[in-house]
Amino acid sequence: MPVKLGPAGVPLSCKGRTIVEGMDDIISLGLETMEVQTVRMVAPQHFEQYWQAGVLANKTDFEMNIHGPYYSELLGGRVERGRSLSKIEATLQAARTINARHITLHAGHYGDFGRGQAANEQVANVFSGIVDRVHEIWHDDEDEFPVFPWIKNGTPSKIGIETSGRQELWGSLEEVLEVVNHVEGTVPVLNIAHIHARGHGQMRTSEDYGELFDMVRETIGTKEFYCHFSGVEHRTGNAMHYTQIKKSDLNFEPLAEFIVEDGGWLDITLISDSPLLEHDAMYMMQNIEKSRHKQLERKAREDRRRALALQTGKSEEELRSKETQVAAARAPPAPVKAEETPTEKKPEPTPEKEAKKEAKAEKTVKKTEENSEDDVFDFDEEDDDLF
Numbered sequence: 001m002p003v004k005l006g007p008a009g010v011p012l013s014c015k016g017r018t019i020v021e022g023m024d025d026i027i028s029l030g031l032e033t034m035e036v037q038t039v040r041m042v043a044p045q046h047f048e049q050y051w052q053a054g055v056l057a058n059k060t061d062f063e064m065n066i067h068g069p070y071y072s073e074l075l076g077g078r079v080e081r082g083r084s085l086s087k088i089e090a091t092l093q094a095a096r097t098i099n100a101r102h103i104t105l106h107a108g109h110y111g112d113f114g115r116g117q118a119a120n121e122q123v124a125n126v127f128s129g130i131v132d133r134v135h136e137i138w139h140d141d142e143d144e145f146p147v148f149p150w151i152k153n154g155t156p157s158k159i160g161i162e163t164s165g166r167q168e169l170w171g172s173l174e175e176v177l178e179v180v181n182h183v184e185g186t187v188p189v190l191n192i193a194h195i196h197a198r199g200h201g202q203m204r205t206s207e208d209y210g211e212l213f214d215m216v217r218e219t220i221g222t223k224e225f226y227c228h229f230s231g232v233e234h235r236t237g238n239a240m241h242y243t244q245i246k247k248s249d250l251n252f253e254p255l256a257e258f259i260v261e262d263g264g265w266l267d268i269t270l271i272s273d274s275p276l277l278e279h280d281a282m283y284m285m286q287n288i289e290k291s292r293h294k295q296l297e298r299k300a301r302e303d304r305r306r307a308l309a310l311q312t313g314k315s316e317e318e319l320r321s322k323e324t325q326v327a328a329a330r331a332p333p334a335p336v337k338a339e340e341t342p343t344e345k346k347p348e349p350t351p352e353k354e355a356k357k358e359a360k361a362e363k364t365v366k367k368t369e370e371n372s373e374d375d376v377f378d379f380d381e382e383d384d385d386l387f
Contacts (some may be wrong), residue, residue, distance in 0.1 A: 003288060004033045005269075005281045006034040006063075006272070007031070007035070008036045008272060008273050010034075019053045019098075020052045023056055023062060026062075027060065027377045029281075030276060030282075030285070031278065032062065033064070034063075034065070034069070035065040036094070037066075038090070054164065057147070059257050063101055064100045065226070065269070066099045066100040068103060068104060068105040069091065070106060071084075071386050073108040074265060075108055075110060076109070085130075093137060096118045096157070099151075099154060101158065102157060103160060104160040105160065106162055108169065109168055110168065119170055122188070123161075137186075138154075142241040151271075160230070161176050161179060161186055161187075162176075162189045163188070163194045163198075165191065165193065165198055166239060167198065172193055177219045188276065190225060191227070191228040192228065192255070193242060194261040195230035198237055200234075200236075200237050201249055203255075205254050206251060206254045206261065210258055213225065213263070213266070214248075223266065223268070225268045226268075227270050228270075229270055230250065230273035230275075231246070231248025231250055231280075241276060242277045243275065244280055245276075252287050253287055256287040259291070260291040299330060301323075305323075318378045324346060
């Protein structure tokens with residue numbers, strides 16, 4: 001069950017802002033991958049960083065990935081499509097330089113195609129050309145790079161088609177799987193936040209993730225998954241913006257539970273798209289470790305119960321019921337609410353006290369009448385209640 005985690009870009013805590021410095025910080029945090037961001041453009045001055053990053057990744061077996069231009073229009077007209085492909089070309093060159101395992105790309109708006117088979121066929125044709133191009137770049141016999149063995153001996157990057165998070169963008173899970181199933185060299189990029197938003201908040205339990213990964217495996221027959229994860233704010237089936245995981249209705253615990261309990265067959269890379277980047281990547285790693293500890297504790301209890309059943313002759317169900325009863329008995333009592341707290345009963349008045357109160361009341365009335373006539377205070381010396 002290999003699981004690799006890392007941020008989408010240079011970590012926020014990195015003092016330097018270069019890719020190599022970001023890789024150093026990621027490795028020191030115990031993470032194993034990162035996704036270089038070229039969502040707007042690939043500047044020529046960045047290629048020196050890419051060479052250095054490629055060398056470091058090759059020496060340390062660090063998994064590098066790259067994200068292509070975010071605003072693509074592969075379903076637009078000839079001009080729009082050509083502009084998008086020229087940006088993608090720069091990303092493909094950078095991917096070879098850093099030895100990227102995955103290149104994540106978008107298709108963009110439906111345009112005049114709308115949803116349907118025609119749009120899917122157009123996207124498949126475009127991505128088929130992109131796959132051919134990345135193989136040409138990788139296996140260019142005219143270039144000799146003896147210092148960079150991954151270019152001559154390695155495997156070309158896989159072209160990842162990312163699921164979109166808005167209804168007007170091509171890239172529902174079904175559309176992505178259909179294209180990937182027909183274009184060799186492409187893989188689905190499962191953006192869980194986008195799938196959750198586009199499905200009106202559908203990713204809530206470990207069973208939901210089991211259905212998702214089983215669907216992908218049955219459709220395209222893969223055990224390798226490249227995923228993005230983040231919190232997300234969404235409305236009416238559309239992702240509005242990413243949020244940190246703890247402030248979203250998309251929780252990571254169910255995915256961690258699925259990975260540990262039922263994901264032994266997975267080879268999964270998880271990229272944190274969260275605004276907190278490496279912090280939420282660490283949060284995901286901690287949740288996976290917690291799920292593993294829970295699994296070990298449960299298995300230890302089951303083994304102990306099985307051993308006791310053999311020694312005592314009782315069934316495991318009886319022992320489990322006994323454990324439940326003991327745990328309930330050891331649980332602290334629930335706090336009593338204020339309204340449920342019994343109130344102290346006031347002592348009932350005795351006849352002597354009642355007579356004393358009546359005498360005091362008569363004297364008070366008498367004094368009040370005298371004071372109203374003479375406008376002076378007169379204390380009765382026979383009043384037993386003084387002092």
